[in-house]
Amino acid sequence: MSSTHPTLAGRSDSAGPRRLRVVGGGMVAHRLVEALRDRDAEGEWAVDLYCEEPLPPYDRVALTSYFSGSSAADLLLGDGGFEDDPLVTVHLGACVTGLDTAARTVTVAGREEPYDAVVLATGSSAFVPPVAGADLPGAFVYRTLQDVRALEAWVQDRVSRLAPLAPQPPVRGVVVGGGLLGLEAAGALHGMGVSTTVVEFAERLMPLQVDEGGGAALRRIIEELGVEVLTATATAAVEAGEDGRVGSMTFADGTRVDADVVVFATGVRPRDELARYAGLVVGERGGVVVDDGCLTVAADVYAVGEVACIQGRTWGLVGPGNTMAEVVVDRLLGGDATFPGADTSTKLKLLGVDVASFGDAFAQAPGSLEVVYADPVAKVYKKLVMSDDARTLLGGVLVGDASAYASLRPMLGAELGSDPNAWLLPSGGVTPVTGELPDAANVCSCNNVSAGAVRAAVCDAGCTDLGSLKSCTKAGTSCGSCLPLVKNILNAELKKAGAEVSSALCEHFAFSRAQLFDIISVTGLRSFSDIIGAHGAGRGCDICRPVVASILSSLGTGHVLDKDQARLQDTNDHVMANLQKDGTYSVVPRVPAGEITPAGLIAIGQVASDFGLYTKITGGQRIDLFGARLEQLPAIWKRLVEAGFESGHAYGKALRTVKSCVGSTWCRYGVQDSVGLAVDLELRYRGLRSPHKIKLGVSGCARECAEARSKDVGVIATDKGWNLYVGGNGGFTPRHAQLFVEDLGTEELVRTIDRFLMYYVRTADRLQRTAPWVEEHEGGLDAIRAVVMEDSLGICADLDAAMAAHVENYRDEWAATLADPDKLSQFVSFLNDPDAGDPDLTYVEERGQRRPATADERRLIAGPRLEIRPLASDPTEEKVSAP
Ligand SMILES: Cc1cc2nc3c(=O)[nH]c(=O)nc-3n(C[C@H](O)[C@H](O)[C@H](O)COP(=O)(O)OP(=O)(O)OC[C@H]3O[C@@H](n4cnc5c(N)ncnc54)[C@H](O)[C@@H]3O)c2cc1C
Ligand code: SF4
Numbered sequence: 113m114s115s116t117h118p119t120l121a122g123r124s125d126s127a128g129p130r131r132l133r134v135v136g137g138g139m140v141a142h143r144l145v146e147a148l149r150d151r152d153a154e155g156e157w158a159v160d161l162y163c164e165e166p167l168p169p170y171d172r173v174a175l176t177s178y179f180s181g182s183s184a185a186d187l188l189l190g191d192g193g194f195e196d197d198p199l200v201t202v203h204l205g206a207c208v209t210g211l212d213t214a215a216r217t218v219t220v221a222g223r224e225e226p227y228d229a230v231v232l233a234t235g236s237s238a239f240v241p242p243v244a245g246a247d248l249p250g251a252f253v254y255r256t257l258q259d260v261r262a263l264e265a266w267v268q269d270r271v272s273r274l275a276p277l278a279p280q281p282p283v284r285g286v287v288v289g290g291g292l293l294g295l296e297a298a299g300a301l302h303g304m305g306v307s308t309t310v311v312e313f314a315e316r317l318m319p320l321q322v323d324e325g326g327g328a329a330l331r332r333i334i335e336e337l338g339v340e341v342l343t344a345t346a347t348a349a350v351e352a353g354e355d356g357r358v359g360s361m362t363f364a365d366g367t368r369v370d371a372d373v374v375v376f377a378t379g380v381r382p383r384d385e386l387a388r389y390a391g392l393v394v395g396e397r398g399g400v401v402v403d404d405g406c407l408t409v410a411a412d413v414y415a416v417g418e419v420a421c422i423q424g425r426t427w428g429l430v431g432p433g434n435t436m437a438e439v440v441v442d443r444l445l446g447g448d449a450t451f452p453g454a455d456t457s458t459k460l461k462l463l464g465v466d467v468a469s470f471g472d473a474f475a476q477a478p479g480s481l482e483v484v485y486a487d488p489v490a491k492v493y494k495k496l497v498m499s500d501d502a503r504t505l506l507g508g509v510l511v512g513d514a515s516a517y518a519s520l521r522p523m524l525g526a527e528l529g530s531d532p533n534a535w536l537l538p539s540g541g542v543t544p545v546t547g548e549l550p551d552a553a554n555v556c557s558c559n560n561v562s563a564g565a566v567r568a569a570v571c572d573a574g575c576t577d578l579g580s581l582k583s584c585t586k587a588g589t590s591c592g593s594c595l596p597l598v599k600n601i602l603n604a605e606l607k608k609a610g611a612e613v614s615s616a617l618c619e620h621f622a623f624s625r626a627q628l629f630d631i632i633s634v635t636g637l638r639s640f641s642d643i644i645g646a647h648g649a650g651r652g653c654d655i656c657r658p659v660v661a662s663i664l665s666s667l668g669t670g671h672v673l674d675k676d677q678a679r680l681q682d683t684n685d686h687v688m689a690n691l692q693k694d695g696t697y698s699v700v701p702r703v704p705a706g707e708i709t710p711a712g713l714i715a716i717g718q719v720a721s722d723f724g725l726y727t728k729i730t731g732g733q734r735i736d737l738f739g740a741r742l743e744q745l746p747a748i749w750k751r752l753v754e755a756g757f758e759s760g761h762a763y764g765k766a767l768r769t770v771k772s773c774v775g776s777t778w779c780r781y782g783v784q785d786s787v788g789l790a791v792d793l794e795l796r797y798r799g800l801r802s803p804h805k806i807k808l809g810v811s812g813c814a815r816e817c818a819e820a821r822s823k824d825v826g827v828i829a830t831d832k833g834w835n836l837y838v839g840g841n842g843g844f845t846p847r848h849a850q851l852f853v854e855d856l857g858t859e860e861l862v863r864t865i866d867r868f869l870m871y872y873v874r875t876a877d878r879l880q881r882t883a884p885w886v887e888e889h890e891g892g893l894d895a896i897r898a899v900v901m902e903d904s905l906g907i908c909a910d911l912d913a914a915m916a917a918h919v920e921n922y923r924d925e926w927a928a929t930l931a932d933p934d935k936l937s938q939f940v941s942f943l944n945d946p947d948a949g950d951p952d953l954t955y956v957e958e959r960g961q962r963r964p965a966t967a968d969e970r971r972l973i974a975g976p977r978l979e980i981r982p983l984a985s986d987p988t989e990e991k992v993s994a995p
Pocket of ligand 2: 773774775776779780781782783786811812813814815816817818
């Protein structure tokens with residue numbers, strides 16, 4: 113990164129651009145520089161951005177994603193460092209140490225640099241309470257990329273130090289602080305396999321965002337995940353172990369817990385030291401005092417973001433900071449914008465749990481009413497705060513299911529227009545509102561973008577896709593929770609204007625999934641980087657990466673865990689198993705058509721018994737084995753593969769099962785061999801990756817015992833052959849499959865299903881099941897029938913060939929994994945000793961099998977071994993080859 117732009121060095125005179133020095137390269141500074149460069153068409157300002165950290169501005173809000181694989185490069189904001197902009201110079205690792213408002217200079221690396229204006233955007237530092245031992249090795253804070261890297265390295269080091277001990281104890285971590293940051297840190301530790309305790313001084317978790325009911329629900333959910341929660345608990349001291357590192361922690365009531373790592377997430381303090389040193393006014397509780405135009409008491413010195421004290425307070429969220437940045441940009445360009453106040457609404461996913469809080473969440477408005485829906489079984493708590501006539505929405509708290517947030521938050525201060533309960537009940541009004549949303553409604557609180565601004569960007573600025581809308585309005589560029597609503601408004605406006613609604617997959621690919629499928633299939637490109645390099649832009653996102661992975665798999669190109677493909681996969685595909693609520697996995701071997709030999713049953717039973725797995729027959733007529741730890745998966749699969757089983761793809765967007773009734777073989781009503789056909793179909797389509805999961809069913813007569821009409825493809829026997837139905841599904845929005853063709857012979861039936869499935873795989877949208885695909889296909893079912901039965905598009909030969917290739921190239925993913933040491937090497941977790949008594953994996957016995965202990969059960973037992981059946985010992989290498 114350049115230190116100073118050669119053509120502009122030393123200029124702060126009237127001959128060229130004026131010199132703006134921005135101190136601090138955080139999120140708000142980035143927004144400010146970006147907005148200034150967007151709006152300063154004349155090049156009035158040249159910017160020097162000083163970043164104390166060794167990186168250009170990055171997304172601090174997404175810091176925790178570092179633990180799920182995001183690299184520093186992934187977290188960089190915008191294009192990273194304004195590298196191509198001649199009017200912006202980014203100084204990395206450059207701490208501004210002085211500000212002289214009389215001489216109008218800032219001091220960097222001992223040099224005094226003149227300014228025409230300065231913006232202080234120095235953010236906050238993590239606050240560590242003054243407890244003894246808080247500075248011991250092994251005590252961390254959670255604010256910067258350097259912090260999380262150091263934390264990760266520490267945990268890995270502890271794991272390797274404990275490894276020689278037998279049995280290997282778990283690494284124990286304590287997070288001090290049960291607020292937003294504390295729970296993010298707890299999620300990071302938990303994800304690394306650390307046995308985690310959260311300690312909160314207040315009576316409940318997230319006391320600033322959620323009420324008592326929400327706090328209790330959040331606690332219950334988090335405890336069920338295996339994280340211990342101590343509320344109303346004050347930390348007294350951190351003690352060193354024998355090696356001089358963090359060893360334990362004592363609380364004010366004298367109790368103690370062992371700890372190998374401690375993370376302090378106890379709030380932040382504004383970094384106002386430069387301002388104090390320069391004699392600027394700071395607030396009582398810190399922060400540089402600014403007026404409504406973000407100007408400090410010194411001429412041309414502004415402060416924005418977490419370091420600014422505006423309207424009597426500091427703001428610990430990125431949204432208000434971004435608003436301040438926009439105000440300052442306006443002022444720098446001669447405007448008179450003022451800070452309008454800010455929305456402190458938040459929506460987060462903490463430890464995988466949705467939490468949202470908005471408006472008057474604590475019902476402080478006089479006469480306000482609270483409408484509460486709580487379902488402890490479904491782990492959901494929702495509350496709306498309404499005006500005294502129960503009409504106007506004032507605020508709310510959502511825990512466990514925050515899907516209504518995007519729709520509700522913009523309605524703050526508006527009449528809900530229906531019974532508030534309708535918004536809270538599980539099948540309630542969670543469809544994002546668009547048409548009825550007033551222009552003033554705030555759609556994106558991080559960037560303060562109203563519904564009207566989104567509409568104007570579509571109607572006036574000509575934005576026709578999400579990407580251009582995001583860069584034009586900034587909506588959805590921070591936490592992203594408003595994107596579904598923003599996309600809906602975009603589509604509604606485009607439709608209203610009679611314009612074409614963009615089918616672009618995301619901002620990185622201007623193509624629909626179907627177009628991308630054709631591109632990949634025709635070009636023969638086989639890696640994500642090649643594909644996005646040639647046909648997309650940027651680095652990809654959570655939408656396009658799995659889509660490309662799925663398309664590559666549908667085309668039969670390599671294994672899901674091949675190096676380039678592995679990092680694109682969704683969580684379950686990544687480990688070829690289904691993640692369960694306690695962090696273990698379930699294993700589902702394929703049982704074609706539900707037909708299984710006694711020997712097969714015994715083999716599965718023996719594996720389940722040896723590994724202590726809970727077994728359950730699924731609705732798809734196979735056996736699900738629950739409670740496997742990551743590192744056990746290869747050993748379990750080795751046994752299953754040896755017994756003749758293969759992957760059931762229960763984790764993938766792929767063919768799941770072909771359910772069948774016993775048919776004419778045993779049933780006196782049966783008119784065809786439904787089991788035989790179902791077995792053939794399941795073996796034919798196994799491993800076929802698709803936009804969503806696919807299920808089939810075959811019934812031996814019209815009595816329909818296999819419930820084939822609730823499947824994507826249903827086959828029902830007739831006296832003359834088979835009736836074929838398509839587009840059915842169960843689940844959230846059940847659909848009955850529709851009759852596609854009647855009385856087909858078996859060969860013709862299979863060819864028709866081949867074509868139907870392959871056409872769906874190629875042309876459906878991402879995550880679109882067959883029912884909506886049929887509905888949204890131009891011309892509906894009739895058009896699809898014409899393609900498949902009459903070859904109206906002339907593609908049937910292609911579809912047939914693609915399916916033939918799929919059948920021929922099919923390989924069992926698990927067998928291939930077992931044969932490849934590289935792929936096997938990723939099945940390692942930190943907790944690799946089953947006898948360690950890790951409380952995260954505590955089980956109780958129920959109806960003859962073990963299940964995860966509930967939080968209450970865990971609390972009831974002081975030590976993990978009392979009344980609890982510990983995790984069964986792991987029959988690893990020695991036993992793995994036993995029959
Ligand atoms: C894990 C985590 C999760 C979060 N989640 C959310 C969320 O979901 N929603 C939300 O709204 N907010 C969230 N936040 C808060 C959000 O990140 C901050 O509000 C936002 O980053 C503030 O931006 P800022 O630019 O004011 O300060 P910062 O991002 O802190 O940037 C300030 C920068 O200035 C640098 N600096 C300081 N002094 C100097 C100096 N003298 N010279 C040069 N550089 C200097 C610092 O090193 C730092 O890089 C989260 C924060 C964390 C840590
Ligand atoms: S669908 Fe017909 S053939 Fe199949 S089990 Fe039921 S009654 Fe028997």
